[in-house]
Amino acid sequence: MMKRLILLFLILSSSLGFCAEINPYYHYTFYQGYGWGKDKEATFGNSITNDLGCQVVLNEENTLLGFYEMSYQGPGLKEEEGDLFTDRYQDHLLLLSWIRKLREEMTLKGRLDYLKSFTRSGLSERWEDGDYNYDRLGFGLDLLLPFREADFNLAWRIADLSYPNYTYLLGEIDPSYDLPRYDHLMSKLYLEAKYPIHPQITPKASYEYIRKGYKNEKVKDSEDGENTQTKQRDSMHTLAFYLPYSARENLTIGLDGKFSFLSSNYNDVKFNATGETITAITPSFYDYNSCEFGPWVRFVAKGMEFGASLSYKIKDYTNRRAEDEDGNFFPDERKQEDKILSLFFDATKPINKSLSAGLYYGFKDTSSNMKRTGYNYQNHSLGIKLTFEH
């Protein structure tokens, strides 16, 4: 029934969209790449992003924006910790936004969004069975505030995320434990400022605070490893800057930087091989500090756009100890430290005003004193990119 209602809504909305005076938006990107690297099986991977939107101008002050995004990301293209190279993702995002001009150049945006995300670790797993599948229902407000020559953006978001398939293993024995572990409420505060310090330089700085409150995941005591009644809470502060310099009409260079600090009350408990004896407790297991810097350059020559970027990231865990290949702590109890170096080159050729084609090459070197599988690897990717946009 629900599927039929969604279908009916889509047909009606697209029909209405076509019949009303609207500004449609369409964007399609396709990547097809080949990835290879040290200690890694070479793979072909692809990704598709398809956006369909429309802007309905109600009057001078009010505008509505409807947007649907469907995206697929193939194996070998995502890099987050804990993800496997075989993981693939499928997302569907519906967004409805209302934009209101409050007064001269000051704008308030409200948004309601719904995201359905599917993950699967291989072809043998069905999309609907993915452990990390989730639904997100979100609401947000943005205030765009120009002040003299500067532009400010204040944003607030709240979202309810539910992971229906990621439940406690104990739930198979005791139904009272059959709860979705990852369900959480997320809130985000974002502040951004942009100010032209020179006709060719307009730096941007931002601060972001994210807080996650888990609904069911209870933390373990950092002394005895026993379950407590306290639920897991994560918070993350991120400071970022973006410094572009338009050296010439066809040449822009820049430097980006980001500092992140994550803190969580999650304590990790490690058991022996039989699972009966606690061998180690790591308090605040997820806590880390990271910094990232990256110079980049973009230039246009002979009708083509070229880009190159370099990024270097260091991630220091506050308490998590590094382990050897067998999962044992090193005798000096050193803390885990990850270093990630990324290089990216791309060349894009606009074929007409809506269509462009390009080539890209990326290299990533991840090294860590954590010697377990998955923390030290090199990856190269080479591919083509096609973009349609209106």
Add this chain to the structure above:
Amino acid sequence: MEKSIKICVLCGFLLLIPRICFAGLEEWAAEKGLDLATRMDEMLLDLEIDSSDLTGLARDKRFKVSFNLLPFTLPPIYPNLSLKARILKEDGRRPQISCGINYGEIVCLRFAETSDDVEEARAYMFGASLILSKSLDEKTSIFSGIKYMKGECKVSLAEEEDADWIDVNDLPTNVEISDYALFAGFKIKRTETGSWSVVSGYIPQAKKMFSKIEFSFGKHWLLALGIYPESVFVLHPMVGLRW
């Protein structure tokens, strides 16, 4: 410029060939053969989308007939035919409304039926679609629609003569398909008769995404690339003819 685009597109197609040829042909063929036998429903959906014409009709056209020549009709793997007709002409705010039907069949299975060992062997798909399209300016148009697809694959042997290691009836080759797809796309007129177009869609029941990029040239010719993430064959390069 025009020539260089054609050369680029042709090179793109040629670059796809090593993806098939140099991956260890025997292993590759065995793996894909087994994949096909176990994921016949997905493959039939892909073929159905390949043989469908999902774009809107040109403003001055009332009908269109099309089929995919290579690699589905020559060699005769999946001969197919697609017909499209305009129901309502685009007028002011009203979009163009058109409908299409298409049919395709894996004919080599019919040849298998002539063998005494095979009782029945058929695999076919047909589809019906409703398409709305709207011009954005002289050269570009946007379209969306819904498509219903139905078909089946039936393979049964006259006698139970299975190999020792596998029971033919255990393979999910006998499937019935009844599904629908939602799609949307964008078309850019390149010359008087040529265009670029892209269409992307989703089959909700199968949770399957698809995409098709088309480049038409001359009066009747079309190069197309079907993209089916997670399928047995992810990329389907095709040459089609249209009137």
